[in-house]
Amino acid sequence: MKAFVTGVTGQDGFYLTKLLLDKGYQVHGTIRRSSSFNTERIDPLISEYEEGGLLKLYYSDLLDSSSLNNLINSIEPDEIYNLAAQSHVAVSFKNPLYSTQTSVVGPITLLEAVKNSKKDIKYYQASSSEMFGGIDSNTLNENTKFRPKSPYAVGKVFAHEITKVYRESYGIFGVNGILFNHESPLRGETFVTRKITRAVGRIKNMLQEKVTLGNLEASRDWGFAGDYVEGMYLMMQHSIPDDWVLATGETHTVKEFAELAFNEVGLNYQDYVLIDSRHQRPNEVNYLLGDPSKAKSELGWENKTSFSSLVKKMVEEDVLLAEREKVLLEKGLLKPTWEYPIKN
Ligand code: NAP
Numbered sequence: 001m002k003a004f005v006t007g008v009t010g011q012d013g014f015y016l017t018k019l020l021l022d023k024g025y026q027v028h029g030t031i032r033r034s035s036s037f038n039t040e041r042i043d044p045l046i047s048e049y050e051e052g053g054l055l056k057l058y059y060s061d062l063l064d065s066s067s068l069n070n071l072i073n074s075i076e077p078d079e080i081y082n083l084a085a086q087s088h089v090a091v092s093f094k095n096p097l098y099s100t101q102t103s104v105v106g107p108i109t110l111l112e113a114v115k116n117s118k119k120d121i122k123y124y125q126a127s128s129s130e131m132f133g134g135i136d137s138n139t140l141n142e143n144t145k146f147r148p149k150s151p152y153a154v155g156k157v158f159a160h161e162i163t164k165v166y167r168e169s170y171g172i173f174g175v176n177g178i179l180f181n182h183e184s185p186l187r188g189e190t191f192v193t194r195k196i197t198r199a200v201g202r203i204k205n206m207l208q209e210k211v212t213l214g215n216l217e218a219s220r221d222w223g224f225a226g227d228y229v230e231g232m233y234l235m236m237q238h239s240i241p242d243d244w245v246l247a248t249g250e251t252h253t254v255k256e257f258a259e260l261a262f263n264e265v266g267l268n269y270q271d272y273v274l275i276d277s278r279h280q281r282p283n284e285v286n287y288l289l290g291d292p293s294k295a296k297s298e299l300g301w302e303n304k305t306s307f308s309s310l311v312k313k314m315v316e317e318d319v320l321l322a323e324r325e326k327v328l329l330e331k332g333l334l335k336p337t338w339e340y341p342i343k344n
């Protein structure tokens with residue numbers, strides 16, 4: 001089996017690629033040219049699988065329709081997982097055109113390539129709970145109305161709907177995974193969970209004094225990325241293409257996350273967290289709580305990682321990372337790039 005994965009260098013890109021390689025797939029991934037190295041997450045997979053031809057990487061971009069077309073035509077994958085996006089909600093307010101373009105041009109290009117292929121290629125679209133807008137405290141499922149509140153979410157609603165349009169109009173096997181927030185030790189460091197656990201690791205190691213955050217009252221349904229990519233895979237193996245929510249069915253505030261993360265190392269978050277209005281958004285999604293019962297009954301998918309074990313896993317990894325940073329700092333091989341550094 002051949003899978004084509006966009007966004008292979010991202011958090012989900014790593015976990016999904018690992019899962020597919022473990023299942024014996026050949027994985028073809030797109031990477032972007034960057035002035036610095038951007039394959040850090042998948043470097044271990046590159047070392048293990050690239051030489052044997054099981055992992056192949058190509059320069060491309062969701063906005064470069066011709067390169068995506070050429071790749072799909074020549075690779076003829078069995079499955080496409082479209083994970084790529086400018087995925088940071090706050091950044092989408094600053095770069096609205098680029099953020100929405102990636103979710104408009106990318107999916108249409110890939111769906112057109114699927115439609116025009118002689119092969120029956122399955123297509124997965126990375127939809128998001130952000131599309132719901134988090135207006136009230138209802139539990140959200142596949143039938144809930146979308147009320148997008150950011151350029152990011154508007155782009156994702158487009159990608160979601162166009163996938164349905166191609167499914168219904170041309171009989172394409174196109175699925176939308178409506179995933180609630182999922183985190184891991186590989187989460188980007190500007191998302192709130194990782195920002196907190198990175199700070200906890202450094203504060204514990206006396207490398208950082210404080211961390212600045214925005215809205216502590218926002219509530220999210222946070223799961224573990226490793227569990228969620230299993231759900232993506234199951235959606236693509238289901239007999240009928242459809243849309244499924246993946247969520248834990250529990251929601252917690254940013255404050256609760258911070259409290260638990262600092263507690264893991266015996267500290268009180270109130271001594272270290274500063275509120276900074278720079279981290280407030282023009283329009284906030286206040287509350288997200290998902291209902292994963294359709295994924296459970298139809299796919300047999302279940303969240304396996306509890307909130308407390310997710311926080312623990314992330315803190316443990318980031319304490320170790322900070323210990324390594326400390327050694328490098330002491331040898332003069334690293335300069336602090338984080339906020340409120342303690343200079344030794
Ligand atoms: P991520 O870590 O930010 O990874 C995003 C990936 O997209 C990276 O590989 C990035 O490449 C790539 N990318 C960005 N712009 C691109 C472009 N114009 N062309 C090609 N590639 C581009 O995101 P993630 O957390 O793994 O999420 C994966 C997908 O699921 C995203 O579409 C996200 O919106 C969606 N989603 C995520 C969550 C979540 O909680 N994680 C929940 C729901 C939906 P670089 O490495 O070069 O930047």
Ligand code: GDD
Nearest residue numbers: 087089128129130180181190191192193213214215218279
């Ligand atoms: N990033 C960030 N930084 N968020 C903060 C901060 C901060 O310093 N302080 C408070 N927050 C709040 C945000 O205002 C938001 O309400 C919440 O923490 C979560 O923010 P993020 O971790 O940036 O994630 P997100 O929920 O906006 O978006 C993520 O989940 C979506 C699924 O619901 C991303 O992964 C999206 O790509 C994904 O679609």
